[in-house]
Amino acid sequence: MPPPTLSKKLTSIQGVRLPGSPSTWKIDIHYPPNSPRGIIQSITPHDVSTPRDDSVPTPLVLPALTHPHIHLDKAFVHSARQYAHLLPSAGSFQEALSFTTEAKQQFTVPDVLQRGEWLLAESVSAGVTAMRAFVEVDHTVKLVCLEAATKLQEQWKDACEIQIVCFAQDPIFSTQHGEENMDFIQKALEEHPQIDVVGTTPYVESTIDAAKQNIDWAVDRALQLNKHLDFHLDYNLDSGKEALVWYVLRSLQQRGWTSSTTSKRVMLGHCTRHTLFTHEEWSQISRIIHENDLPVSFVGLPTSDIYMAASPEQKVPHDRPRGTLRVPEMIRKHDLDAVMGVNNVGNAFTPWGPPDPLFLACLGVGVYQAGTQDDARLLYECVSTRARAAIGLSSSDPSLSDIGLKQGGCSDFLLVYDRDLTGCGVTRPCGSVAEVVWNPPATVNREVVVGGRVKRSGFVCVQNDPNHPIYVYSEK
Ligand SMILES: [Zn+2]
Structure with missing residues (x-):
């Protein structure tokens, strides 16, 4: 097609x-x-x-609009007939994990191509001309999703710039399949120069030590291969859990990853745990990033976060606080680089919402209580120019990320x-x-x-x- x-x-x-x-x-x-x-x-x-x-x-x-974080291979599983038996029945995070693992066993290249094309067609017609697309590589799907993504990247290159993330959704330093998963990731990185980004999920590792190993390995490998780096990080609302963002920032410092040593950037996604940080902790993150010239951006994924990230404490039955990064405050109060992404569409992790960045900007008005004209411009930038800069496709100079069209742009x-x-x-x-x-x-x-x-x-x-x-x- x-x-x-x-x-x-x-x-x-x-x-x-x-x-x-x-x-x-x-x-x-x-x-x-x-x-x-x-x-x-x-x-x-x-x-x-x-x-x-x-x-x-x-x-x-x-x-034009940008998807700074979208899962191409898992998109629209709910719209494909062969997965009709995997529609949510409980709607829980555990069910989403197990149903998605089951669906992944059925993934084929033609199937990922078809669902990926649905995603691309709807995204481009919404106004998206660039995207960072995650494709999983592990013992379950092997290189199936990656093969489909490289085909789509080539076929759609005139309409949409697709940045491919070789993504370890599964553990690579723990569990019985960790080693096998790592072998597939290494093979993918060695054999597919079309990969632009190394992506991992430290929180799926079974111990905190394995999560830290995962982080160090990904920083080293991305630097070595001169690729961008993207972590799914701190996806919980549990103040009792250690936030790994501090470890990531330290690992980048130790390895000398700065804006002047490389043009490649680091993105931290979800980070719902950070909504529990104090003002001082936010200031400290900002200080570490600025003092060490770290090219770090954050991406809030509100449609997924407010659906899945619930607080563990439920003393009052109807009290179910949700958490998602407060993107406008991060930019304005803490001088951080933050954008918004769709993450998942049409699957058990996020069964609701279209692949339309403007829908996200609109949701942001309510979620962030951001109702002024200035807020609207900022929210638009977060799914457009700022998102494009955050994934490294244009200059990260904030003065170039505003909404005005400019000569030379x-x-x-x-x-x-x-x-x-x-x-x-x-x-x-x-x-x-x-x-x-x-x-x-x-x-x-x-x-x-x-x-x-x-x-x-x-x-x-x-x-x-x-x-x-x-x-x-x-x-x-
Ligand atoms: Zn994601």
Whole structure:
């Protein structure tokens, strides 16, 4: 099955709105020699002498979206018929673990390709042009998920940049399969140069010592192979458990992993245990990271966290506190780099929610009580420019991570329309970033430009659309 058809290269997009501006603009795109991807050459006021239908609002252009953390191989298990017997019956974490292990025994390359394609199609049509995709490698699935991911990475490369994580979801330093799992991970790393990231899950090891061995090994191996590093870390809400983030930061310091010694970055995911930290502990994390120039980012995974991460203490039966990293506070109060990710879709770990980063930003408004216009811009950045920088695909300079499009910036855009989808002939305008975050538009009201080429919305396939922007294409 082919990936989505993209248009020829655009040299200009005319008659679009930009955040915070009531007038219309023209974005010119330049293609550096030998580069398939365009960059923004200039943004200038749109020549109003160019005729268009002013009765219909023009689209709003925003930076494209990013998945900084998504499990490609486990996506949409619930939508595939062959796993119908593994739909949740209790909905517990233990059941999710055992059902997923059972499902993994059935994984095949064509099956992962199909479910991965569902994920990619829905993500790209939502506006995603880059993703960090986790694929498990262990004694159960062997290299099946990795093989499928490398195929998808190649097939979809024009529409979405897929960064592959070779991921040890299972123990590699303990349990009866630890050694075998490690052998598969090593084999994968040796044989697949398409892998961009080493990922492990220290908390699944059976002892704290094995978890620390897991961390040290992953830091060493990622440094040695010059790859990014990504940990699923401290996924609990138990103040009695040691938080391993301190050990990770120490391990990075001891091995000299700094922003100046390597361009590769370190991501810490889940980290729900950290929501129990005091203000002083947060300040200490920030101080260690800044004083030692550690290129560390955090990713909050709220749809999974609020579903699965419950506090162990339940003295009052209905008192079930949830925990997920408070991303805006980490950025603003503690000067940490933090973003938001979808994690799982359509499986026992997270049966709810779409693979749409805007849905996450919207959820963030409620979860973080972040209702101002500034909050909305920050939440958008956390699933867009900041997420892209956190996975190492663009500069991590915070001044470049804001929502404004800039000359020299990449030509990956999300165009948001407010076309009538009600069938009632009624259209409510959607003109600001805040409105996009507070009530995300349907994906048929989104169009994506990736590397300077358009992936048209499904809307134009069924309806003649009079008011798309004026696209000017290159002759080549
Ligand atoms: Zn995950």
